Amino acid sequence: MDFRLTDDQRALQEGVRKLLEGRFGRERLRAAVDGPGVGPEASLDRALWRELGDAGFFALRLPERDGGVGLGLPEAVLAFEEAGRALLPGPLVATHLAAATVPGAATGERVVTRVDGELVEWLDAADHVLGNAAGAVPVRSVDPLTPLHRVPGAAGGDVPEPDAVPAALLTAAEQLGSAGRTTEAAVRYAGEREQFGRPIGSFQAVKHLCARMLVRTETARAAVYGAAVTGEAVEIAGAKLLADDAAVRNARDCLQVHGGMGFTWEADVHLHLKRAWVRAERWPTEREAAELLAAALR
């Protein structure tokens, strides 16, 4: 047993981080948020999408003989964790999952989205929809970088489709990335911002907020990585539950550490919180995950 990342996994993690820093760094993020095409009109950066395709983001788990990278769930989780850190927009999970079935998805030429419960992300931008989005009506999405549609009456399918389990894991990985990023942001701000003549990070109340954030992140990390290795459905539901909790609560604590600045549009923390809320609504939600995990207690 050696649960640590292998050298190859570390290299992959670093590679994706570099790629995203270069192609979707803070300036690009802010340009997307502050640009005209925000909310329901948000437009997907097709050039970036194809670059992600070229880099193997969508084809990561396709066998090499099918033009893929031939890696597994643990590697996909590492890549999606980076996407979550960077707040990379778009129906990443759906397109990744469609790599083997929808032509053009693997290369990033086509954008694929999926119906998840009652919600569909990026419906207008997508070339292909998994599931039935008939009758979908646009929603004024809380997340400026995730346009949403609601499909009335679509929820309540008892048996999730086969892709739902890996989709939950990859979503959990994105949440983990966000939780780690907000922890770093809070710690950095706590070390820089001074009040009462010293860094606010020297006040214990602030310190303890940051410590709790790290504990949530590291617990979620163990859960998400473990679930990636076993691929087991119940363990994945548990990972989603803990990663949702870490992402949402860490974003809240990060906001608190930033004071008034945290309440501004200009600080990135609200983007993490809003995206975390969107991802928490994907299957399984807290309620659904808790029921699955309870049923598995035998």
Next chain:
Amino acid sequence: MDLTYTEEEEEFRARLRAWLAATLPGLPPRPDPRDWPGRRAYDTAWQRRLYDAGYAGLHWPADAGGHGATPTQHLIFLEETELAGAPYVGANFVGLLHAGPTIAAEGTRAQCSRWLPPILRGDEIWCQGFSEPDAGSDLASLRTRAVRDGDAYVVTGSKIWTSHAEVADWCELLVRTRPVSADVPGHRGITWLALPMNAPGVSVRPLRTLAGTTEFAEMFLDEVRVPAAHRVGEENDGWRVTMVTLSFERGTAFVGEVVACRRTLRALAEAARGNGRWDDQEVRRTLGRLNAEFTALWRLTQWNVSEAQRAGGVPGNSGSVFKLRYSHARQELYDAAARVLGPGGLDLSHDWTADRLSSLSYTIAAGTSQIQRNIVAERVLGLPKGR
């Protein structure tokens, strides 16, 4: 990320399982928790069996009398013994998890050969005399004084919350050998001594815990002479000597307990299905969330063990992250048990009620949650020291 065990590790597991299956049925019944001599006899007899079978000090280095097992083998040992329902370390805790490793790391050859074999054989029990009435979280402010007199230290003061003091043969004692002053901060004047509990001037007054039993004691030291040869490490270097191994306590101390908690959780679900509480969605979902929690804690354990394996067996500060999460989760587990039991949760004859009471100490003992958060914030996240 590899969670499969090597062939060698699986062989180790199989041998251990076979030994446990052959050995456990022959054990005497567990003693009453109030019967301390009985508890000591039971715990040390188990340790002796481990010793005879070659499992004592499994992960200790060979020159300390151990078997030099890897952290992963140690993990397997803790997992399998718990799964099989074997006894806990019990009264052997301090000797095996703290005093022993400290002596092995910092003691002279003579000290190692005097103190380590009896710990491994279960012949001698140790307790830990660190906390004092006025020095708990702020351990470095301890005041029990030791004055050198010829070839001995004369020790006067008092200790408190000393677990197993009633039945211990030795105490790993922290004493002040240099007064605190403007240029000597508290932790620079502390010395580590091995105190024989039967020395003249030592008196022990058991303290009753909220669970009703006497798990710890107050210890009074009145001009107790401790031979200077019982000092481990240099005079005034006791703080460092102690801290070298303190993280061991947080590293692997709870492996067996996480396994046990997962079993308890399944038993809770079964009980809830049996008594109708399962239909209460709040209860049911709480159990579901705890399933995620304890699965994650097990993965976190495997993560920390993998990290320790790379670091040559030394656990890092990740132990604090684990302890924070685990101590809280354990309390939630037994709160959930009370909800499953309903009125039965008030019945002390139920194990879960007793365990609920003892779980209350988890966020206090071995460094309170507040202190652990300070450690995480300052040592892991690098936030500035201060208030």
